Amino acid sequence: MKGLVLAGGAGTRLRPITHTSAKQLVPIGNRPVLDFGLEAIADAGITHVGIVVGETHREIRAHVADGSRYGLEITYIHQPEPLGLAHAVLVACDFIGDDDFVMYLGDNLLTSGITDVVQQFRAGDAAAEVMLAKVADPRQFGVAVLDATGGVARLVEKPADPPSDLALVGVYLFSPKIIDAARAIRPAPRGELEITDAVQWLIDTGHRVDAHIVSTGWWKDTGKLEDLLDANRIVLDALTPRNDGVLQDSSIQGRVVIDHDVELVDSFVRGPAIIGRGTRLTRTFIGPYTSIAPDCEIVDSAIEHSVVLDHSVIHGVERLEDSLIGKRARVVHSGRHPRAHRLMVGDHSQVELP
Numbered sequence: 193m194k195g196l197v198l199a200g201g202a203g204t205r206l207r208p209i210t211h212t213s214a215k216q217l218v219p220i221g222n223r224p225v226l227d228f229g230l231e232a233i234a235d236a237g238i239t240h241v242g243i244v245v246g247e248t249h250r251e252i253r254a255h256v257a258d259g260s261r262y263g264l265e266i267t268y269i270h271q272p273e274p275l276g277l278a279h280a281v282l283v284a285c286d287f288i289g290d291d292d293f294v295m296y297l298g299d300n301l302l303t304s305g306i307t308d309v310v311q312q313f314r315a316g317d318a319a320a321e322v323m324l325a326k327v328a329d330p331r332q333f334g335v336a337v338l339d340a341t342g343g344v345a346r347l348v349e350k351p352a353d354p355p356s357d358l359a360l361v362g363v364y365l366f367s368p369k370i371i372d373a374a375r376a377i378r379p380a381p382r383g384e385l386e387i388t389d390a391v392q393w394l395i396d397t398g399h400r401v402d403a404h405i406v407s408t409g410w411w412k413d414t415g416k417l418e419d420l421l422d423a424n425r426i427v428l429d430a431l432t433p434r435n436d437g438v439l440q441d442s443s444i445q446g447r448v449v450i451d452h453d454v455e456l457v458d459s460f461v462r463g464p465a466i467i468g469r470g471t472r473l474t475r476t477f478i479g480p481y482t483s484i485a486p487d488c489e490i491v492d493s494a495i496e497h498s499v500v501l502d503h504s505v506i507h508g509v510e511r512l513e514d515s516l517i518g519k520r521a522r523v524v525h526s527g528r529h530p531r532a533h534r535l536m537v538g539d540h541s542q543v544e545l546p
Contacts, residue, residue: 193314194291195233195264198280199226199298200246200271214248216298217255218420218516219499221427222468222483224255225420227262229296234263236310238294242267242287244280276384278374285371295387297362301423302411303430306363309404313365319399320370320391322347323361325406333359334388336403344401347388349380358403360388361411369399417516424499425481428464437467451486468502479513492525 199216216226233241241264245252249270259266269284281288281295294310302323313321322344324336331350336358339345348355364387373390380386395401431447437454444450446463451471459473467478468486478484479496486502493509500506501519508525517523 193238193310194288194293195238195241196280196284196288196293196295197226197229197233197241197243197298198277198295199248199252200244200274200280214251217248217251218299219483219485219501220301220420220424221431222466222485223427225301225423226252226255226298228301229298230256230259230262230264232302232305232307233294233296235305236294236307238310239263240265240267242269242284243298244269244271244284246271246274274384276379277387278377278385278390281366281370281374281387281390282385288368288371290368292365292367295364295366300362300411301426302361302363302406303426304406304411309363309365312404313402316402317400318402319367319394321365321402321404322391323363323404323406323411324358325361325411326357327359328357330354330357330359334386335359338403342403344391344395344403346395347392349386349388358405361406364391369394373397420516421481421497421499421514424483425464425497428466428481428483431464431466433463442473446480485519 199214217224241259243252243256243266245268249268253268256266267287269287271280271283294306309321309323322336327333331352331354334347334349335351335354335356336344337346337355370390373393374385376393377385377389380389391401431449433447433449435444435450436452437450437456439456442456442459444461448461448463449466451467451469453470454467455472457474459476461467461478462480464480465478465482467484470487471484472489474491476490476492477494479494481497482495483499484490485500488500488502488504490506491508493506493512495506495512497513498515500517503520504517505522509523
C-alpha cells in the first residue's frame with residue numbers, strides 16, 4: 193500500500209500568510225502541520241509516499257527532502273494547477289500504479305492516526321473507504337449519507353441543505369479503481385474534479401465504499417485561522433514539559449516547553465505553551481495555548497492563544513490573543529492602550545498598534 197499526500201493547494205483562507213509560505217508548513221506546536229500527516233502514514237506501516245506539489249514545491253521539497261527522517265521514501269509529483277482532489281489522483285496515477293493507497297490532505301490534523309483504518313481497509317475488499325467525523329456545520333464540507341449496513345450510499349459536496357452531519361475527513365483509502373472513476377467524471381461548476389464525484393461514481397457503478405467514523409481523538413482541517421489555533425491547542429495539550437533555557441527573574445507554570453538557547457528575563461510563561469530555540473522574552477507574559485517559534489524577540493508584551501512564526505519581533509503590545517503572526521513580522525506599540533488585539537499578519541509585515 194502506498195501513500196499520497198496532497199500539498200499543492202494555495203491556502204487562500206490563510207492569506208496573507210500563504211502568499212509567502214506553503215499552508216502545509218504553517219506550524220502548530222512549532223511543527224509544520226505536514227509532519228503530523230507524514231508521521232501518521234509511517235506509523236501505519238506505509239513507506240512509499242508520493243507528495244503532490246504545486247507552486248510551493250520548492251519549500252515543500254526543502255522541508256521534507258527524501259523523507260528518510262520520517263522513515264519514508266518520497267516521490268514528488270507536480271500538479272500544474274490545483275484542479276481538484278480527483279485531478280491530483282490522475283496526475284499521480286503513474287506513481288499509484290496497481291496499488292491500493294491512502295490519500296491524506298497535507299493540511300489536516302488527525303490525532304487518532306490512521307493505523308486502524310488502514311488495517312481495516314487492507315483486510316477488506318471495498319473499492320474505497322472514507323473517514324468521517326460529525327461536525328456542527330456540514331455545509332462547509334463534503335457530506336456522507338450511510339446505508340442500512342453502514343456503507344456509504346451518497347456523497348454531497350458542500351450542500352446548502354446537508355443530508356447528514358457526517359463530514360469527509362481529509363483522509364481517503366482507495367483501490368486503483370478510483371483512477372477509472374476520476375477519468376470518468378466531469379469537472380464541477382467551479383472547474384475542479386471533485387473527489388466526492390469520483391467516489392459517488394464508484395457507488396453508482398456497483399462498487400462498495402466503506403465508512404470509518406472518527407470516534408476518538410480530534411480531526412482538524414487547519415485551512416482557517418480558527419481551526420489552526422484549535423489544532424495548536426490540541427497539540428500543546430499533549431506536550432511533555434521541558435526547560436532547556438535560561439530563566440532570569442522569570443518563572444514557568446504548567447505544561448511548558450522551553451527550548452535550547454531561550455532566554456526569559458523578568459517574564460512568565462503559563463502553559464500549555466512552547467517557546468522555540470533562540471527566542472528571547474523580556475518583561476513578557478506568554479499565556480496558555482501559545483506557540484512562539486524560534487528566534488523571536490518579545491518585549492513588554494502579553495500574548496495568549498496565538499501562533500507566532502520565526503524571527504518575529506513584538507514590542508510593547510499590551511494584549512495579543514487569537515492571532516497568527518507570520519515570519520519576520522514586526523508588531524510594535526505606538527502609544528495608546530486598547531484592551532486586546534486580534535491579528536493575522538503575513539511574513540515580513542510591520543504593524544504599529546495604537
